[in-house]
Amino acid sequence: MSQDPDKDPARDRDPARDRDAAGCRLPVTCTIIACDEADRIGRCIDSVRDLVADVVVVDSGSRDDTVAVAEAHGARVIFNAWPGYGPQKRFAEDAAHHDWILSLDADEWLAPETRAEIAEIFAQGEPALAGFRFRIPTVYPGREQPRPFAGYHAHVRLYDRRRVRIPASLVHDAIDFDPACMRMAQHPIHHQSIRSLAHLVEKNIAYFHLQALEMRRSKLTTLPRLLVEPLASFFKYYFLRRHVTGGLFGLRYALTVAYIRTYRLAVLAGFFRSRTEAARRGLEAGQGADAAHPSAQSRATE
Secondary structure, eight states: OOOOTTOOHHHHOOHHHHHHHTTOOEEEEEEEEESSOTTTHHHHHHTTTTTEEEEEEEESOOSSSHHHHHHHTTOEEEEOOOOOHHHHHHHHHHHOSSSEEEEEETTEEEOHHHHHHHHHHTTTSSOSSSEEEEEEEBOOTTOSSOOTTOOEEEEEEEEETTTOOOOOOSSOOOOOOOGGGEEEOSSOEEEOOOSSHHHHHHHHHHHHHHHTTTOOOOHHHHHHHHHHHHHHHHHIIIIISOGGGGHHHHHHHHHHHHHHHHHHHHHHTTTTHHHHHHHHHHHHTTOTTSTTSOSSSOOOOO
């Protein structure tokens, strides 16, 4: 077979797949918490299955085919009733077969260049650093790539659990770290956090009521903010977070966020208390797919 002299096969090779072909997957466990993610979890698992030696999904009571899909794509699946975001991710850490953890949400996936970078990190054995931070831009529903100049969050997602851990908070799962022991990865983790704008509203409202169990704000100080929050949030997300580059969907996204961020303030100030108490009861009962948390266990507006 003839070969194009301008095409270098080594340049296009995926190091992660080369390692797998040699029976040498990385000594890493990918941990994924999930509930009702049958339509998305397969993509997440497929993006790491040939890269890492172990994939564990912790399911909190899916009512769809999440468990069957995860197992069909090669993951171990463990049930654990929903205890909150941080505790659930710590449960997944404890279930890992390896000390190095790649923590993903079910609605996230690795691009080929990110897989290659992670493979290169382990090329000379376990890294000396405690972990690596990744940029996590949002991908709109129905798209495969982030919008131009997309904003992002940066979080520790690849780390040594012997040195850092997910916090035990009900709602906060960002790892605290010493910058001297961490490095920012070059390539991002893609995050398709919502299926639709209606889904954006649903998942964040459920999250805010869970958040209110740990945070309370005075009604007196919150009321003035309620007057300016819609406009301030729209400006922040449309211009500063650059959803202005997302076309009509970007405009609708920013308007929706303005609504839900205002709702959040009202919830934290003690309005809609009956829904917050319903979230508490659901959490205490371990109702993984119920009112205690959103059906998609990654959340937040970006």
